[in-house]
Amino acid sequence: MPSRKKVRVAVIGCGVISELHLRCYAHNPDAEVVAVCDLLPERARFAAENRAPGARWTTDAAEIFAAPDVDAVSICTDHGSHAALACAALDAGKHVLCEKSLAVNARDLRKMLAAEAAHPELVAAGVFQHRFEPLPRVLHELVAEGAFGRLLTAAGSLYTFRGADYFRKDAWRGTKRREGGSALINQAIHYFDLLLWIAGGAESARALSANLAHEGVIETEDTIAVSLRLKNGGLASFVTTNAGIPQWESQLSFQGTAGSVEMRDEKLASLVVADKKAEAKVRARVEKALEAGAKLFPKGKDYYGTGHQAQIDDFVRAVRTGKRPRVTFSDAAETDAMVFAAYASAARG
Ligand SMILES: NC(=O)c1ccc[n+]([C@@H]2O[C@H](COP(=O)([O-])OP(=O)(O)OC[C@H]3O[C@@H](n4cnc5c(N)ncnc54)[C@H](O)[C@@H]3O)[C@@H](O)[C@H]2O)c1
The missing domain is CATH 3.30.360.10 (Dihydrodipicolinate Reductase; domain 2)
Structure with a gap:
């Protein structure tokens, strides 16, 4: 995308962590939140009215993916929904910043890595904000x-x-x-x-x-x-x-x-x-x-660390410049893969 335009962002999932994403985008002069989405209408409306003034709200992520005025999405939903949302977003041409954990199992993780590889023109970043501290x-x-x-x-x-x-x-x-x-x-x-x-x-x-x-x-x-x-x-x-x-x-x-x-x-x-x-x-x-x-x-919150702003700034910069973000899906997936290896080993006893 042309580097002078603001990155138009939608935040999907309006629970606990979304507040921090919205605050960090508000602090970034090169980004603007144009939409928020939550399955629960009251959460989506509350976020739009109180945390992202001027943004519209919806309960249907498909609307976000179809919207021509959305360049990028922050996925702030439960772990189990990350893979489907992230793959749909990338397939719809949206840049993605996905909260940890990228996925709930190795199969979903592979799908996300395949979507990242299929869309080298898009930024696919995974949140590990402590790496920015x-x-x-x-x-x-x-x-x-x-x-x-x-x-x-x-x-x-x-x-x-x-x-x-x-x-x-x-x-x-x-x-x-x-x-x-x-x-x-x-x-x-x-x-x-x-x-x-x-x-x-x-x-x-x-x-x-x-x-x-x-x-x-x-x-x-x-x-x-x-x-x-x-x-x-x-x-x-x-x-x-x-x-x-x-x-x-x-x-x-x-x-x-x-x-x-x-x-x-x-x-x-x-x-x-x-x-x-x-x-x-x-x-x-x-x-x-x-x-x-x-x-x-x-x-x-103190234990979330101070890195979200730096990571969101890095994501916005990557979208504007086409440069690699500091933590891609592939980078974050190395840790997820060890989580799943540990769980598989524990399950085998
Ligand atoms: N990086 C951090 O330090 C940090 C801290 C807290 C949470 N998180 C991560 O953020 C994510 C969300 O955690 P949370 O505590 O905010 O959870 P939460 O339950 O408070 O909020 C999740 C929201 O997503 C909505 N949602 C679920 N599926 C949806 C869909 N398909 N479309 C639209 N909305 C949908 C739910 O209705 C809910 O409101 C998790 O991945 C969690 O691990 C990260």
Whole structure:
């Protein structure tokens, strides 16, 4: 599309996360929200009247896909509906930004990747907003550059709590068909993604999972422990539960032959490089990145992180310029594929 025109966006799904998408598009001078859509008319109308003044609303996504004045869509619906909506949008010539998790199973993921490949003229981006935050970004670069030597191990965790009320509020949550899983694919997927992205990706996963405290409430896991073989030969582990005490506690650590680094609750917790001159340089890089990052972004809920604005700006830029977005469907799918590999392994016992 000509690069001077504003990107005309429709947001599909007007629940919790849509508010943040709408706020971020409102902050972007190169985008305007022209339509919102939700199966529930009251949600769609509320979003149009309160969060996207001037936008029209509908309950039928097909109307959005047929509309000539919509260039791009943000898909903010339950996981189980992402594949059908994203494929229909791309087939209708719309650029797509799809919330995590891209899909609920490997079959749907393949359909989305096929649609992405069939439409190289369109932007197909997956939301992993934490990849845009300064600390994960600089750690990704430093690990790739070998600042900590060859990576031996990486470990991650998210401990949080979701109660019965949370799962009963929306019918899709805690179901295999519409959420795809629970603790790993929903709350923990961001940290699982950062672990894999910073460590350079994984080639296989094994897992044990359980429903320890949500029996009769959800059919999916509330607790899972995953072991991963990294692409670089190292080994990694990730553990999460959404049945702990009410909190949101995350940890990611990376141990290489020349040093180690740890993030706790998205902040730098420790950084050690055997060569102290090299350590000073690495610390300076991290500090500079954090200073630059501190100036950015309005905040959503704290634990969503600060990256949505940066990711939506990146999506709008990609649509206007035809350049690759920072997280394509293919990029995001690497993490989804490991989620599904872990679930398949856990199901096999
Ligand atoms: N990136 C993040 O940090 C983050 C945070 C929260 C949620 N999310 C993701 O955002 C997505 C939505 O989560 P939520 O908490 O907002 O859910 P939600 O249940 O609050 O909202 C989803 C909305 O989508 C609507 N919907 C479902 N199918 C539809 C269709 N075919 N057409 C139109 N509307 C449809 C529902 O009626 C509902 O209002 C999920 O993928 C979730 O994982 C991401």
